[in-house]
Amino acid sequence: MAAFFYYTIYLILLCLPQSLSLSSTIHDLLRSKGLPAGLVPREVKSYSLSESGLLEVFLDGPCLTKFENRVLYESVVKANLSYGSLIGVQGLTQEELFVWLPVKDIIVDDPKSGLILFDIGLAHKQLSLSLFEDPPTCNPQSTELPRHHVRKEKGFEALR
Template identity: 65%
Template sequence: MSMLLLLLLLVPFITPSSQSSIRNLLEARGLPGGLFPDNVESYSLDDKTGELEVQLQNPCFARFENRVYFDRVIKANLSYGGLVGLEGLTQEELFLWLPVKGIAVNDPSSGLVLFDIGVAHKQISRSLFEDPPVCYPPGESKFVPQNVLVFNAKCFIYW
């Protein structure tokens, strides 16, 4: 009886968090574990279709090489080494915010992660994705602009 009580007390401390779970899932699929921010609330994966849905506590800005914006819900098709059909992630490039359509690790030995931003493919050092980035709501960080409006997480306006 006392062993059962001890086990029940320890379960909350040994149960993996959503962040460590998504990290483990990504790493098992050949992707870096820090692709999603530190505010992951939950995720679901359909093993048959590979459809992945990640729920964040709130939409937010983070930084890898450039600033990125995560919607509250990010969807993609997860396969080994890639996220395709990505929805809910936007990256700043030369003052333009472009939707990230896919993320891939084509050659793990290269140390590069490939971001498909539609008009181009951007290669980013895998080392930037070792740990989940800290994610800030608009206006709550020195690298997140105070004067940004977000419309449907697709269009950003500076003033």
């Protein structure tokens, strides 16, 4: 009887960390990794984090929000998550001077500086961390698509 009791306790303790991790949100995960919670919108449906650090964030569909400029989240946003950084970001674009550019990396080198770095390929853009304190509301993408998405989906026909 005592062996059964200890075996039951052992199984409960094994399952406990998994059940706790299921209740944490993507926003909690980002904070625990030294990143602001507002890097992803409130409307996150689910997320997964592999042992290798690949983070996948799932939304109901593409959506737009605004920090300093407009930002487009695809249905799935992927990146390699490590402390203070999201490297190799896919599924996130930012509008700069009427051009939509993919965000490649997001880095917080020194939280005390109050700055976050966005690598948008052509340049590195530093923004205030305060812009990303709270998860933004993300509006479903309208029927007007950013130009590069139209071309990507329809090929050369979009140029006509």
